[in-house]
Amino acid sequence: MARTVDVAGLVDRAREGQPRAVARLISLVEDAGPELRDVAAALAPHCGNARVVGLTGAPGVGKSTCTSALVKAYRERGERVGVLAVDPSSPFSGGALLGDRVRMGEHTTDPGVFIRSMATRGHLGGLSWATPQALRVLDAAGCDVVLVETVGVGQSEVEVVSLADTAVVLLAPGMGDGIQAAKAGVLEIADVFVVNKADRDGADQTARDLKHAISLGRREREGGLWRPPVVKAVASRGEGVHDVVDAVDAHHAWLVERGELARRRVVRAAREVEAIAVERLRSRFGGLRGGADLETLAESVVAGELDPYAAADRLVEGVGA
């Protein structure tokens, strides 16, 4: 008895900038309901205009504050801004935990800003699957720039940010030295470094360490010649935020000039398509993790009767692939 959703009408209203239409489309995407395919098809012709800026860094470096300050800066230029804040959620409850979207408060009534927290639902590939679809909604809705903020530093989170047009990595003095940054696996994906909370002791040292690490690190990323700038900021007071915007702009111009923007977007689309295809295949394993076949096979593995590869063979055979 589901209501029929007027997808074309929703997309039209989203493109006019109606926040409720944008929110509804993202919900349809997140819920992966029957309208998902229609939504995706309706969005496709309208995508590709937004500049996608990823922000990441360890907990406590001030990502949300920095995101909020960037929103303000882009709004001052009259641009329409989207924010996707990815909250890791428990693999067990499936729900998003506390957030601090309150810091975004000043933008919630601005019709030129769309803010959305994404729960990752704790399932494998959740980030790679749902986040790009929500991004496409914001893109189609006419956002000039979409900020993708990932909370936490992990394999999936780093990957999401690395697939942005420009990846911004935040650090803070005392939060971690060069080795900590390297541990986070973010040195090589950063296009722009921000040393936030730069009014704290050790900010200059953190910036120096970072520059040193950059000079040592081989830049094997595409193009190979972009040297990520290190920008100091105090996002909570708005200091240095325009320098961050300038650095992001400079990187974007560099991407366009080199023809790298198109290449990077093909990589992003390929990962997106792949993630959807994997989810589709996985769903055939029998109700995701709950399938009786998978459970029976897992029990045999625990009993030492079957190794995991032999069990996977049977699972793949079982889906007729």
Added chain:
Amino acid sequence: MARTVDVAGLVDRAREGQPRAVARLISLVEDAGPELRDVAAALAPHCGNARVVGLTGAPGVGKSTCTSALVKAYRERGERVGVLAVDPSSPFSGGALLGDRVRMGEHTTDPGVFIRSMATRGHLGGLSWATPQALRVLDAAGCDVVLVETVGVGQSEVEVVSLADTAVVLLAPGMGDGIQAAKAGVLEIADVFVVNKADRDGADQTARDLKHAISLGRREREGGLWRPPVVKAVASRGEGVHDVVDAVDAHHAWLVERGELARRRVVRAAREVEAIAVERLRSRFGGLRGGADLETLAESVVAGELDPYAAADRLVEGVGA
């Protein structure tokens, strides 16, 4: 012209505790070469004895130091200990970055300790796929306990730890308050909390905040009645480490008593089998990310001619699934 590997002989030597045999088996697993299937089959009957303890927390909380201190404590009990340290690596270089395995220095010459850093290779599912296989090697090699340390806090990293028998989550004063812990998505997966660096200002406050958060959080995890203890430690001086060991032991006893240990291991095996099956299917997309078909489809997506779901349909059709 690859040399034939005597897998059965390697497994025998690993079970005798020969470090080189253990290291070689993990390499065979990581490289996913032709011997992988034989290795998996040879290990299967010998797995299931090790207690698996996962450790995670934000960068800088002292995970490696705590892991090292735990190794020492377990060694004092005469147990054979394995350590899997998962280093997020760049999605672009594919290589592990800097580590701080140096802190493990004191254990590197101990024949009762096997330490291995795992690169995650930056590919989707890297953690879920390779880490459990390496764990099986250490398990079959007779480790009484295997510590799985994930550096960073992210969706995949949290998942790996959540699949351990006992998940230990580390925090440190000043590194993050209750909200930061919640952001990291770790509150609900923790079986034991450690407030490390407890000699620092704010340790009591952090412990109190945590206990408060625990009392608020619904424990919907299996069993439902385990209330994660909060242990204070200064791992660098060995203080409180035996309390951590006691808490881990208590949780393990609780799991056994409730019959939850077997259930948790079936869940872990199911995820493991599923991850292998997904990798197998993905490999049919045409050389992972590099396949011509995937790239052509991705170009159509970027051009707005195809939506990602339609592209995924064609990809799945292409593998005959």
